[in-house]
Amino acid sequence: MSKFLITGLGNIGSEYANTRHNIGFDVVHAFVKKHGGDFINGRLAYVAEIKYRGKQVVCICPTTYMNLSGKAVKYWVDKEKIALDHSLTILDEVALPIEKVRLRPGGSAGGHNGLKSIQEMLGTDQYPKLRFGIGNNYPKGMQADFVLGKWNKAEEPLVLKKIALCVDIIESFIANGINNAMNAFNNISVE
Numbered sequence: 001m002s003k004f005l006i007t008g009l010g011n012i013g014s015e016y017a018n019t020r021h022n023i024g025f026d027v028v029h030a031f032v033k034k035h036g037g038d039f040i041n042g043r044l045a046y047v048a049e050i051k052y053r054g055k056q057v058v059c060i061c062p063t064t065y066m067n068l069s070g071k072a073v074k075y076w077v078d079k080e081k082i083a084l085d086h087s088l089t090i091l092d093e094v095a096l097p098i099e100k101v102r103l104r105p106g107g108s109a110g111g112h113n114g115l116k117s118i119q120e121m122l123g124t125d126q127y128p129k130l131r132f133g134i135g136n137n138y139p140k141g142m143q144a145d146f147v148l149g150k151w152n153k154a155e156e157p158l159v160l161k162k163i164a165l166c167v168d169i170i171e172s173f174i175a176n177g178i179n180n181a182m183n184a185f186n187n188i189s190v191e
Contacts, residue, residue: 004174005087006059009114011066020134021147024090025061027166032059044072053175069114070121084127088173096133099189103130103182128178162190
């Protein structure tokens with residue numbers, strides 16, 4: 001049976017809930033909830049296991065804080081013997097407008113500390129990533145405050161639609177492979 005690892009990046013703690021930087025957690029929670037799974041407190045991460053289309057899917061939200069996400073990803077990839085091309089990491093992306101998502105089979109960390117940690121631990125940047133655009137509507141020097149800030153009221157309906165879209169992307173990635181998923185979803189603008 002094929003096994004997949006779906007990782008949502010974020011920070012634990014109620015002060016980080018519903019922030020832009022925690023969108024990876026939010027997407028993975030929505031995916032697990034849709035498929036009737038429950039998270040348990042596992043090693044270095046909250047972990048849920050579900051079955052989708054006959055495939056075993058291990059979903060994690062690292063409890064290491066963002067800057068050490070690689071420890072959790074490496075542990076679960078090794079423990080579950082998951083090929084990197086069967087892993088998908090979901091994260092916030094300031095370089096993408098808020099109405100966009102982008103799925104890629106690899107690519108640099110682009111300044112994202114969670115990805116830097118994963119790349120360091122895995123020794124490669126060639127693993128699939130789903131980037132959730134959060135836009136870059138912040139004054140110079142205020143990026144940290146922006147990404148750690150909560151969505152504003154005007155953004156919330158769009159964010160909920162994009163979370164649902166990302167759940168569809170995860171399902172497509174598992175069922176149809178990354179190329180088909182990229183073709184189906186990378187050009188969508190959510191309004």
